[in-house]
Amino acid sequence: MRGGQDSVRAPVLRFTNCRLLRAGKLLREDLWVREGRILDPEKLFFDEQRLADQQRDCGGCILAPGFIDVQINGGFGVDFSQATEDVGSGVALVAQKILAHGVTSFCPTLVTSPPEVYHKVLPHIPVKRGGPHGAGVLGVHLEGPFISQQKRGAHPEAHLRSFEANAFKDVLATYGCLDNVCILTLAPELDRSHEVIRELTALGIRVSLGHSVADLQMAEKAVQSGATFITHLFNAMLPFHHRDPGIVGLLTSDQVPAGRCVFYGMIADGIHTNPAALRIAHRAHPQGLVLVTDAIPALGLGNGRHTLGQQVVEVDELSAYVAGTTTLCGSIAPMDVCVRNFLEATGCSLESALEAASLHPAQLLGLEECKGTLDFGADADFVLLDDALHVQATYISGELVWQAEVARP
Amino acid sequence: MKLIILDHYLEASEWAAKYIRNRIIQFNPGPDKYFTLGLPTGSTPLACYKKLIEYYNNGDLSFKYVKTFNMDEYVGLPRDHPESYHSFMWNNFFKHIDIDPGNTHILDGNAADLQAECDAFEEKIKDAGGIELFVGGIGPDGHIAFNEPGSSLVSRTRVKTLAMDTILANARFFHGDLSKVPTMALTVGVGTVMEAREVMILITGAHKAFALYKAIEEGVSHMWTVSAFQQHPRTIFVCDEDATLELKVKTVKYFKGLMLVHSKLVDPLYSMKEKIEPPKKPYSD
Numbered sequence: 001m002r003g004g005q006d007s008v009r010a011p012v013l014r015f016t017n018c019r020l021l022r023a024g025k026l027l028r029e030d031l032w033v034r035e036g037r038i039l040d041p042e043k044l045f046f047d048e049q050r051l052a053d054q055q056r057d058c059g060g061c062i063l064a065p066g067f068i069d070v071q072i073n074g075g076f077g078v079d080f081s082q083a084t085e086d087v088g089s090g091v092a093l094v095a096q097k098i099l100a101h102g103v104t105s106f107c108p109t110l111v112t113s114p115p116e117v118y119h120k121v122l123p124h125i126p127v128k129r130g131g132p133h134g135a136g137v138l139g140v141h142l143e144g145p146f147i148s149q150q151k152r153g154a155h156p157e158a159h160l161r162s163f164e165a166n167a168f169k170d171v172l173a174t175y176g177c178l179d180n181v182c183i184l185t186l187a188p189e190l191d192r193s194h195e196v197i198r199e200l201t202a203l204g205i206r207v208s209l210g211h212s213v214a215d216l217q218m219a220e221k222a223v224q225s226g227a228t229f230i231t232h233l234f235n236a237m238l239p240f241h242h243r244d245p246g247i248v249g250l251l252t253s254d255q256v257p258a259g260r261c262v263f264y265g266m267i268a269d270g271i272h273t274n275p276a277a278l279r280i281a282h283r284a285h286p287q288g289l290v291l292v293t294d295a296i297p298a299l300g301l302g303n304g305r306h307t308l309g310q311q312v313v314e315v316d317e318l319s320a321y322v323a324g325t326t327t328l329c330g331s332i333a334p335m336d337v338c339v340r341n342f343l344e345a346t347g348c349s350l351e352s353a354l355e356a357a358s359l360h361p362a363q364l365l366g367l368e369e370c371k372g373t374l375d376f377g378a379d380a381d382f383v384l385l386d387d388a389l390h391v392q393a394t395y396i397s398g399e400l401v402w403q404a405e406v407a408r409p
Numbered sequence: 410m411k412l413i414i415l416d417h418y419l420e421a422s423e424w425a426a427k428y429i430r431n432r433i434i435q436f437n438p439g440p441d442k443y444f445t446l447g448l449p450t451g452s453t454p455l456a457c458y459k460k461l462i463e464y465y466n467n468g469d470l471s472f473k474y475v476k477t478f479n480m481d482e483y484v485g486l487p488r489d490h491p492e493s494y495h496s497f498m499w500n501n502f503f504k505h506i507d508i509d510p511g512n513t514h515i516l517d518g519n520a521a522d523l524q525a526e527c528d529a530f531e532e533k534i535k536d537a538g539g540i541e542l543f544v545g546g547i548g549p550d551g552h553i554a555f556n557e558p559g560s561s562l563v564s565r566t567r568v569k570t571l572a573m574d575t576i577l578a579n580a581r582f583f584h585g586d587l588s589k590v591p592t593m594a595l596t597v598g599v600g601t602v603m604e605a606r607e608v609m610i611l612i613t614g615a616h617k618a619f620a621l622y623k624a625i626e627e628g629v630s631h632m633w634t635v636s637a638f639q640q641h642p643r644t645i646f647v648c649d650e651d652a653t654l655e656l657k658v659k660t661v662k663y664f665k666g667l668m669l670v671h672s673k674l675v676d677p678l679y680s681m682k683e684k685i686e687p688p689k690k691p692y693s694d
Contacts, residue, residue, distance in 0.1 A: 030504075041499075041504060042489060042495075042496065042504075043489070045503060045504070046495060046499070046510065048510075049509075049510035049511045050510060051509070
């Protein structure tokens with residue numbers, strides 16, 4: 001499909017006057033793109049003896065890899081866990097809208113649901129390349145139903161399940177087909193979880209620990225069986241205790257196999273995690289931090305009351321409450337807001353904040369050669385940001401897919 | 410020779426860049442008349458390259474009709490190795506200006522037949538009409554390019570084994586690990602550079618002072634190959650004060666006195682933005 005004679009003739013784009021995020025630093029370099037991939041300009045110069053065909057001035061902006069959201073339950077009125085008549089359109093709408101937040105790839109997330117829903121919905125959310133139509137779908141994140149009853153949070157109790165009877169066979173029977181799945185959250189204290197974790201890992205699915213009452217030892221065993229992620233750290237798990245740190249202890253555990261990194265999702269909307277807790281996690285294990293939105297269908301709907309499925313939700317700026325109460329019912333902070341909040345709360349460098357939303361999720365999914373980075377050969381999915389990290393423009397495969405409105409005089 | 414002495418490294422580099430700029434503009438290069446420039450690598454010319462890039466960014470200078478020939482390249486180092494001279498030229502010069510890649514020439518240290526590569530390089534210089542201005546540096550052992558002590562003063566482009574002095578000097582670019590420094594290089598010969606119509610040598614820093622003394626106040630010797638340029642009709646040595654530390658006071662005073670006259674080479678400073686036709690012949694005494 002790519003390469004060969006045609007690629008040599010394809011036009012070369014050069015993005016100038018920008019600061020690139022490369023190898024953990026912001027450098028004054030130009031970004032060269034050909035056929036949707038990032039090009040090595042030195043090879044182009046000496047091997048092909050060519051210059052760029054077109055130049056784009058980035059106005060001095062920061063040029064960072066596009067954000068990757070690995071936990072998003074819906075948005076703009078769309079609920080990924082609902083078996084509607086046209087699942088594809090719902091996913092496509094969210095994919096298109098989140099381009100404005102700087103997200104170029106995402107994992108639609110399904111919460112605990114009955115098997116019929118999975119069987120109906122999953123085949124309609126295939127892995128898909130991004131483009132002007134919207135952010136790319138990297139795979140589905142299945143959060144539940146194999147989770148702890150005690151820590152189910154907002155997940156419906158009636159549909160929780162276990163796999164003690166037939167382990168992996170139960171998993172397959174519940175979901176139907178795992179072809180489009182890339183992350184699966186489960187509670188490792190469930191009987192036979194280690195068999196399941198091993199089988200899922202062998203299929204290339206990232207196993208995440210969450211909605212669980214596991215102690216540290218159980219969590220470490222799960223990691224040794226193949227688990228690599230923690231779903232929204234601190235939320236829906238036992239709190240840190242100095243004699244049994246629980247799942248939180250994985251951040252500094254010495255039982256993690258050599259060469260493996262345990263990643264952990266954090267919702268940095270300024271509401272779900274106290275900034276002090278965010279700082280503790282970040283300082284303990286900065287390399288594993290993955291920013292997620294965990295956004296609910298009310299994302300992007302604006303202030304006021306909204307009916308979402310069986311629930312009525314009241315949105316007030318960045319908070320979403322069950323209508324008429326003060327009970328939080330999910331996050332609605334867009335990814336770029338999370339990145340800015342994270343930067344402010346932790347006082348970390350711009351580079352760290354940007355990597356937490358791009359490089360780390362790509363590493364979690366084993367995609368760091370083509371996503372989450374601006375290295376040569378990677379897909380040209382990137383965002384232009386001003387110094388305060390507001391998204392100015394979003395590009396997928398080197399093509400402009402979203403641009404901020406310029407104030408008219 | 411002209412000996413141009415400036416106070417510090419930056420002023421010396423700027424003078425050299427201004428001279429190159431004026432020479433190119435006065436030459437009035439075009440599609441059938443390219444300006445051929447010989448270029449060096451190393452830490453000495455870095456500030457000069459920065460200045461030339463600045464002139465390009467301001468629109469005062471264009472390299473569209475300039476052909477470049479680099480002096481040397483390591484043997485056996487991959488072309489994309491960060492310390493190869495290809496990488497050096499790309500990162501410090503070519504990627505910042507408007508030169509056509511086809512007009513740049515650097516020896517290929519990974520060629521199957523090294524001597525054939527050297528011979529081909531000499532042919533390319535001939536085909537381009539010879540070098541108009543060859544810019545070079547000097548090693549602490551008085552070498553020009555990689556023409557180590559003992560190199561024939563009429564040598565041509567060839568493979569050379571590097572002297573220990575040079576390997577030690579280069580170790581800093583290889584994290585101080587002597588075993589990683591290449592031991593052979595392809596280099597233009599002393600004779601090759603002598604054939605250029607004009608030669609400009611940049612020499613800055615106290616560690617180069619003894620080499621400069623040997624090159625211009627002692628005789629022509631193959632032990633200090635830069636001394637060969639005493640027999641070139643048009644050579645300029647651009648230095649800072651520190652590089653003159655081993656010279657006779659008399660020599661330094663004489664050439665400092667001449668700065669009044671030599672400064673006319675860079676002032677007025679011409680620009681490609683102006684429509685005024687600069688004089689065809691640069692000032693010369």
